[in-house]
Amino acid sequence: MVQAVIAGIGDSKIGRVPEMTRMQMTIDAALKALDDAGLTVHDIDGLILHPAFHMSPRFHIIVAETLGIYVKTLADTTMMGGASYGAALERAKFAVESGLCQNVLIVGGEKLATGHQSGSAMMAAAGAHNLDYEYPFAATVPSYYALLAQRYFHEYGADESDLAQIAVATRKHAARNPTATYRDPITVDDVLNSPMISTPLHRLDCSLVSDGASAYVISGRGRSKDPKREIEFLGMGQAQSYYHMGQLAEGDGRGHDLVHTVLDVAAERAYNQAGLGPSDIDLVTLYDSFTITVAVQLEDLGFCDRGEAGKFVAAGNVDPGGKLPMNPHGGMLSNAHPGASAGMLCITEAVRQLRGEATGRQEHAEVALATSVSAIASNFSVTILGASIA
Amino acid sequence: MLNITRPLPTIDDDSRPYWESTKAHAMKLQRCNRCESFWFYPGPVCHHCGSTDYQWVQVAGTGTIYSFTLLLRAKGNPFENDVPIAIALIRLTEGPVLMSNLFDYDVDDLRIGLPVEVAYEDVNDEVTLPIFRRQVNP
Numbered sequence: 001m002v003q004a005v006i007a008g009i010g011d012s013k014i015g016r017v018p019e020m021t022r023m024q025m026t027i028d029a030a031l032k033a034l035d036d037a038g039l040t041v042h043d044i045d046g047l048i049l050h051p052a053f054h055m056s057p058r059f060h061i062i063v064a065e066t067l068g069i070y071v072k073t074l075a076d077t078t079m080m081g082g083a084s085y086g087a088a089l090e091r092a093k094f095a096v097e098s099g100l101c102q103n104v105l106i107v108g109g110e111k112l113a114t115g116h117q118s119g120s121a122m123m124a125a126a127g128a129h130n131l132d133y134e135y136p137f138a139a140t141v142p143s144y145y146a147l148l149a150q151r152y153f154h155e156y157g158a159d160e161s162d163l164a165q166i167a168v169a170t171r172k173h174a175a176r177n178p179t180a181t182y183r184d185p186i187t188v189d190d191v192l193n194s195p196m197i198s199t200p201l202h203r204l205d206c207s208l209v210s211d212g213a214s215a216y217v218i219s220g221r222g223r224s225k226d227p228k229r230e231i232e233f234l235g236m237g238q239a240q241s242y243y244h245m246g247q248l249a250e251g252d253g254r255g256h257d258l259v260h261t262v263l264d265v266a267a268e269r270a271y272n273q274a275g276l277g278p279s280d281i282d283l284v285t286l287y288d289s290f291t292i293t294v295a296v297q298l299e300d301l302g303f304c305d306r307g308e309a310g311k312f313v314a315a316g317n318v319d320p321g322g323k324l325p326m327n328p329h330g331g332m333l334s335n336a337h338p339g340a341s342a343g344m345l346c347i348t349e350a351v352r353q354l355r356g357e358a359t360g361r362q363e364h365a366e367v368a369l370a371t372s373v374s375a376i377a378s379n380f381s382v383t384i385l386g387a388s389i390a
Numbered sequence: 391m392l393n394i395t396r397p398l399p400t401i402d403d404d405s406r407p408y409w410e411s412t413k414a415h416a417m418k419l420q421r422c423n424r425c426e427s428f429w430f431y432p433g434p435v436c437h438h439c440g441s442t443d444y445q446w447v448q449v450a451g452t453g454t455i456y457s458f459t460l461l462l463r464a465k466g467n468p469f470e471n472d473v474p475i476a477i478a479l480i481r482l483t484e485g486p487v488l489m490s491n492l493f494d495y496d497v498d499d500l501r502i503g504l505p506v507e508v509a510y511e512d513v514n515d516e517v518t519l520p521i522f523r524r525q526v527n528p
Binding site: 137 | 394398400431437458460463464467469475477479487488517519
């Protein structure tokens with residue numbers, strides 16, 4: 001069996017990018033990833049792309065046509081919202097390991113900041129909201145996560161300042177990323193004084209909206225121009241539960257409900273495959289759509305006890321140079337959130353860190369864990385990556 | 391009732407009896423004849439055991455708040471000027487949890503566990519939504 005690796009990564013300009021179209025950014029990221037791997041479009045025989053919020057389900061074919069990738073033995077769109085790109089990685093890995101493909105390109109991009117469509121109404125139309133039984137009651141994505149946060153407080157005796165710690169810690173990392181959108185340090189009071197979006201989530205508990213595109217090339221080990229920069233897959237796991245909040249709340253009668261997510265199942269698969277546990281992870285890049293999303297992930301990944309994420313973060317554990325640096329690029333809370341491809345930034349940052357190429361914000365990183373999340377913290381992928389063995 | 395510019399649900403053959411029951415101000419949900427569970431949202435099979443043997447049963451209209459949030463900012467949505475809006479997940483006495491709005495509330499009512507009762511907002515000729523307020527006689 002072929003060993004699959006991440007052979008190349010590419011990010012377009014990220015942030016507010018009015019001068020580029022979505023297609024330009026997508027192609028830019030793809031070409032950067034190919035160049036990073038030392039491959040060309042002619043080497044690509046698999047393509048996965050999630051069309052995100054307002055493109056046709058055939059957008060991946062349009063990208064293939066634009067790039068000139070004529071023959072593909074795997075062409076897929078992982079229609080899983082924010083969890084798509086973790087799921088795509090697993091599919092690409094299987095394809096390369098099995099010999100179905102030689103080199104798979106995964107690419108995605110979106111313009112949530114300067115695109116011509118924006119706002120919740122667009123997201124609702126694209127399925128981010130449940131149109132029949134939830135959106136009529138004025139549900140927005142922040143209010144969904146606010147409902148999760150409110151229940152989390154009730155179950156654990158946590159409060160807004162616990163979540164605010166997560167925003168504060170993430171901003172410490174963003175200060176070291178020259179292209180992050182927000183870099184000025186913030187305090188817990190700054191978070192609590194920021195405008196309330198939907199109780200208990202303040203603006204600084206919520207991610208940005210950004211433009212951006214990213215890409216990665218998955219290949220067999222040794223195919224890239226510099227195998228010492230190839231990143232190993234140590235373990236992967238996915239788990240999905242539900243979509244309507246009422247259904248999540250009702251739970252499965254086996255320990256899962258709104259606040260107790262199925263991330264534990266995805267994590268167990270990833271850890272078991274890797275033969276590792278939480279204490280073996282040097283660095284995490286977690287999908288931080290909201291501070292509450294981070295809190296439940298830290299807990300369901302086993303880094304701290306349930307209900308203790310705020311305290312874990314307040315103690316400095318996820319800070320720059322901490323025991324478990326989290327989102328060194330500044331995450332979606334401070335760096336960028338380019339829509340459905342946002343989870344890709346978790347992967348590209350983890351790769352940079354593992355390669356020792358995170359200039360200005362390099363952490364000790366031999367084993368990194370990245371997540372991607374969608375629906376209401378109910379669809380997950382976990383990817384444990386390792387530095388090259390070459 | 392609430393003055394919210396509401397996006398409207400689509401009524402289809404799976405859900406029509408539910409929306410007819412709310413229009414009649416007497417909410418009915420499907421109850422499985424095999425395992426006796428109620429389920430929400432409406433659909434062709436029991437969410438718990440997969441049976442297609444069910445009947446539509448009027449619910450008590452009571453429940454408790456499972457979670458809540460007061461929506462204050464909703465830019466880009468049809469209801470952006472109608473905030474603040476109280477959104478809640480309500481656990482019905484029969485078991486299912488559904489999303490709705492609270493009305494006639496004061497700030498002390500926004501707590502998990504508050505007993506609530508259903509009322510009906512006629513949005514238009516076709517659509518009536520269940521909304522909830524503090525139970526008057528719990």
